[in-house]
Amino acid sequence: MIEMKDVSKIYENGAVALEHVNVEISKGEFVFIVGASGAGKSTFIRLLFREVLPSDGTLVVNGFDVVGMDHGDVPYLRRGLGVIFQDFRLLPDKTVFENVAFAMQVIEAPRRRIQHSVNAVLDIVGLRDKYKCFPSQLSGGEQQRVAIARAIVNNPALVIADEPTGNLDPETSWEIMDIFKRINGSGTTIVMATHDKHIVDTMKRRVIAIEDGHIVRDEAQGVYGYEV
Amino acid sequence: MKFSTIEYVIREVFFSFRRNSWMAIASVSTVAVSLFVFGMFLVIVMNMNKMIDTLESQVEISVYLEDSVAQAQIGRVEEKIASMQGIAEVRFIDRDTALARFRERLGEQQFLLDALGEKNPLPNGFEVRVHRPDMVKTAAAAIGQIEGVEVVKYGQDVVEHLFDITRLIRIFGVALMFLLAGATLFIISNTIRLTVIARRKEIAIMKYVGATDWFIRWPFLLEGVFLGCIGGLVAAAVLWGAYGMITAKVYETLAFFPLIPAHPFLLYILLVILVCGVLIGALGSTISLKRFLKA
């Protein structure tokens, strides 16, 4: 699913975010990316959906050669991915239903399928009855669930999340993690950057620890490993 | 493009007009003014060209004889001219006829001639017509060589004058055109930029979920095209009215001045204006989107 070989990322201002990183992630895995602030977690995530390009190395995501691909093919890479952020990034003037449907409209899905798929994913995240609400009428956890619904509505092979529970209280975070578990259970690969020691330690999934742009630990059933 | 996409694009354009109505009005006005001036120049230059054509095709050559040429010699000169190639007709105009005609042409200003008293300053001469306009120049030159001929005249002076004026208008027009086109592009791309900025979150999300550049671009492109198109329509309408009024006035007062009739000439101009509006609009939105679509 993800093959990162000797990847470095140096930003235009000279900041070295990642250096000689080698990672392989297989289909169906659930992977946590952990590390201190500024370690390079977000950079790792952003490389995966080609929001930034590696300065060096090769990267294959879901069969796409991220480095060598044409600009015009980027949308097709992204259609196979679902991306989730700490700050939800919902459109405030669209309802829950419209926010999720939006992801299908912009890839020109047929209307009947939109109706059907949106209802299905709203069921998965447990928001079917709030489909008419606007984001401002929802709690943070509910907003993040809408964002998750939007990320998975096009059936991505890989879901990428950058601190999806960063703005949520512990209990709500667990609700979110339950949804992730279920999505992962249906075969979707999940890569999630997080600061949440409790979640990582409890889930007992693969943990990749980054420190100053280097991978310092990669364990199949790891723990957070830092005092927070 | 799918039907649902077309619906989406149209809705987006409509919303953005409502959101930035003042900017939209400003853009439409700028486009309208620029295209009106552009159309005006087109109309003027094309009318000048037409006038030049008309004058050039007046195949008459005026030949003036030296005063010393005796009555008997006049016939010989006439024969010589008539025997040249391409000459259709040679008509003798004696000096009295010439004066009478001149008097007639002066109309109310005949008193100017009174100063001359009984003297007739005009020479004897011929009016020569050739078969084809392109023969005028050579024929005139050849006639000029004939003994006893003092001057040969045809539309040339006026035509060359008109050419100069037209060239000036053209240069001035093109320069002004560039300025106006720049201003128009500037304001349209800024209007579109406002929409882009208002929707940058949406654009970012569209990109995350895999919308193509073209899908993102369509509403903005259409918005620009709409602005340009409406501006073009306004300009076309005003130009249409203005040209109608001008032609009517000119026919009343300067009947000899051959303006090109509005139909179908003006239709072409209006079409050009509309197309220019559309192009400027599309270019304006492309400019303001370029930066946003790069990443």
Ligand SMILES: Nc1ncnc2c1ncn2[C@@H]1O[C@H](COP(=O)(O)OP(=O)(O)OP(=O)(O)O)[C@@H](O)[C@H]1O
């Ligand atoms: N757009 C950017 N331009 C320049 N430097 C950047 C940019 N984004 C990140 N960096 C730098 O790259 C390094 C890694 O940043 P990154 O955002 O990947 O860290 P992070 O692990 O996600 O941190 P956090 O836990 O605070 O989110 C930092 O030193 C940061 O300053």
Ligand SMILES: [Mg+2]
């Ligand atoms: Mg980060």
